[in-house]
Amino acid sequence: MVNVGYTLLCEQSGPKQLVDHAVRAEAAGFDLLVVSDHYYPWLDSQGHSPYAWSVLGAVAHATGRAELMSFVTCPIRRYHPAVVAQKASTVGVLSDGRFTLGLGAGENLNEHVVGGWPHVQQRHEMFEEALQIIRPLLNGETLTFSGNHFDVPDAYVWDRPETPVPMAVAASGPQSATLAAEYGDGVIATEPDRRIVQLYDDAGGAGRRRYGQVAICYGPDEAECRKIVHDQFRWFGLGWKVNTDLPGPESFAAATQFVREDDVAQGISCGPDVDRHVEAFKAFVDAGFTDVAVIQVGADSQPMFLDWAQEQLLPRLREL
DSSP states (O other): OOEEEEEEOTTTSOHHHHHHHHHHHHHHTOSEEEEOOOSSOSSTTTOOOOOHHHHHHHHHHHOSSSEEEESOBOOSSSSOHHHHHHHHHHHHHHTTSOEEEEEOOOOHHHHGGGSOOOOHHHHHHHHHHHHHHHHHHHTTOOEEEEOSSOEEEEEOOOOOOSSOOOEEEEOSSHHHHHHHHHHOSEEEOSSOOHHHHHHHIIIIITTSEEEEEEEEEEOSOHHHHHHHHHHHHGGGGGOHHHHTTOOSHHHHHHHTTTOOHHHHHHHSEEESOHHHHHHHHHHHHHTTOSEEEEEEOOGGGHHHHHHHIIIIIHHHHHTO
């Protein structure tokens, strides 16, 4: 059976609202709560971007059953990898072992706030070094590390959960899938791409967890849902080669100025029809994902969505 997740999207809600949504989502029956980790929203109209790790700490305290996950954290610019290991272990303790550290190579949108955005090849080198630092620290080792991009003269994480925090790595192609298999306990992808699952399995990840994420917009009025998705999520179809390099919300606004409602609605299911939303979710299940987190687009609709999910969506997804 697939684990059904709910996305606490930091770009569309404030910190107190996110904690409230987490409590409601756990009560509704979601298995997994994933938290985005941004410094900026994608678009000004989203209007939020609280510090994800403060939210995670509060959610860990306010919930008691659902698994938690960063989706995803970049450990190469804004955060030093040794500090990522420390805060991940702290959340692991606060959540009584319910936390998984999701990691990715990041976006210019969030990482340039502390300096220049490295070239893609350099980013990948930095990311692998970060994984080499984080993994042993999560496992309770004392680490001395000297690389081309990071130095750790001496590090040890004192507060850790009884079982080391598991680590999942975002992948989009052969190189990142190999990294995920070598260093991670799971792989993360945001598209229902069976090729990524196969690459991960072939690289040694067979039998481990595969995390996906699907955006939907449930509401009683399909036309209104389409407007919300166009306003909030029209950047979604740009692709990661674009999304990783644009520097700010104004750049995403410019890049999506000619995107139409129809264009966005083709990729994100909108409206009251539960069958359409189940089909969007099922695409990940069919591609081999074990855990799929739903994004409900639109900050104001979260309580309504969670009530509907408990009554109609989750029972259908359990059947998959």
